[in-house]
Amino acid sequence: LPDDFDWRDHGAVGPVKNQGSCGSCWSFSASGALEGAHYLATGKLEVLSEQQFVDCDHECDSSEPDSCDSGCNGGLMTTAFSYLQKAGGLESEKDYPYTGSDGKCKFDKSKIVASVQNFSVVSVDEAQISANLIKHGPLAIGINAAYMQTYIGGVSCPYICGRHLDHGVLLVGYGASGFAPIRLKDKPYWIIKNSWGENWGENGYYKICRGSNVRNKCGVDSMVSTVSAVHASKE
Amino acid sequence: TRSTQKESVADNAGMLAGGIKDVPANENDLQLQELARFAVNEHNQKANALLGFEKLVKAKTQVVAGTMYYLTIEVKDGEVKKLYEAKVWEKPWENFKQLQEFKPVEEGASA
Numbered sequence: 001l002p003d004d005f006d007w008r009d010h011g012a013v014g015p016v017k018n019q020g021s022c023g024s025c026w027s028f029s030a031s032g033a034l035e036g037a038h039y040l041a042t043g044k045l046e047v048l049s050e051q052q053f054v055d056c057d058h059e060c061d062s063s064e065p066d067s068c069d070s071g072c073n074g075g076l077m078t079t080a081f082s083y084l085q086k087a088g089g090l091e092s093e094k095d096y097p098y099t100g101s102d103g104k105c106k107f108d109k110s111k112i113v114a115s116v117q118n119f120s121v122v123s124v125d126e127a128q129i130s131a132n133l134i135k136h137g138p139l140a141i142g143i144n145a146a147y148m149q150t151y152i153g154g155v156s157c158p159y160i161c162g163r164h165l166d167h168g169v170l171l172v173g174y175g176a177s178g179f180a181p182i183r184l185k186d187k188p189y190w191i192i193k194n195s196w197g198e199n200w201g202e203n204g205y206y207k208i209c210r211g212s213n214v215r216n217k218c219g220v221d222s223m224v225s226t227v228s229a230v231h232a233s234k235e
Numbered sequence: 236t237r238s239t240q241k242e243s244v245a246d247n248a249g250m251l252a253g254g255i256k257d258v259p260a261n262e263n264d265l266q267l268q269e270l271a272r273f274a275v276n277e278h279n280q281k282a283n284a285l286l287g288f289e290k291l292v293k294a295k296t297q298v299v300a301g302t303m304y305y306l307t308i309e310v311k312d313g314e315v316k317k318l319y320e321a322k323v324w325e326k327p328w329e330n331f332k333q334l335q336e337f338k339p340v341e342e343g344a345s346a
Contacts, residue, residue, distance in 0.1 A: 018300055019299060020300055021299050021300065021303060021335065022253075022299060023251075023253030023254065023255070023297050023298065023299050023303070024253060025253040025298060026251070026252040026253055029252070067250070067251055069251075070251065070254075072253075073251070073253070073255060073297075074251030074253035074254030074255070074297075075251055075252060075253060076251060076252060145298045149301065149302060149327050149328070150327050150328065151328070152328065164250060165252060166250070166252065166253075166298045167252055167253065168252035168253065195300070196300040196301070196326075197300065199329065200300070200328055201328075
């Protein structure tokens with residue numbers, strides 16, 4: 001594996017978006033992962049819809065029947081992929097634009113631009129996460145967002161961070177060495193795309209400490225999923 | 236790694252990304268107390284009301300772009316104590332704090 005890797009350098013990452021006052025992070029994480037997977041499968045970057053998930057996806061977790069995708073009240077990326085397999089695919093951002101609030105489902109099957117072939121959960125192991133990232137494209141991950149609220153830049157490396165996950169984001173790369181202000185030294189890091197607009201963090205992106213010896217990674221490596229897209233794109 | 240895996244599954248059981256979760260409405264949590272006072276003040280200004288903050292009864296939070304706080308607040312309207320539900324959106328990196336909703340708790344609703 002390379003020391004540094006960033007899917008933004010390979011054209012697999014769409015623009016930074018903004019979820020606003022809606023708890024729809026999970027839909028941005030899922031659409032971001034499929035944008036990458038679709039790019040890897042077809043060579044074309046399609047900016048995909050979140051609102052389709054918010055309005056239409058009410059899929060429940062098979063092992064946690066009380067955990068169902070609930071628009072602005074939260075959801076899970078794996079169940080979002082499972083919804084896409086049943087629905088047939090995802091429309092583009094342009095055709096099904098984001099409103100930031102729960103609405104009636106307006107999904108039009110004829111406007112599908114990307115479809116899920118398969119998805120899986122990646123085990124809790126940094127080497128496997130890196131390998132999957134490079135092989136399958138950006139990964140949908142869960143994170144504890146406590147330290148993201150006040151993040152300005154650099155490598156975030158908190159001494160204490162909860163492991164419970166309350167936010168969904170997109171893992172797009174990693175680096176061998178970047179300055180961590182509170183540690184006053186360089187640390188290896190993950191590169192994460194957030195959905196809080198471009199004015200947040202480093203142009204909408206977050207860097208968080210990486211390394212098997214690093215504790216308190218805000219749960220970054222505990223809920224990771226990969227998705228692959230259907231190759232044939234309808235033209 | 237088996238124990239770590241088990242731990243993380245337990246931590247995340249029933250948890251939705253972007254879901255609303257209870258937080259202890261501790262009287263010593265200055266940040267929550269301050270948000271509750273902010274909500275009452277904002278409401279008073281907007282609605283030309285004179286509600287007095289009594290105490291924070293319950294709090295929930297949700298990760299959005301920033302944090303959404305759902306606060307159940309006891310206020311004094313003259314001599315009468317009343318319960319209100321406030322929704323406050325905060326984006327610390329923009330110094331943004333906004334009262335989104337402020338409404339009385341309906342009779343018979345869960346305390």
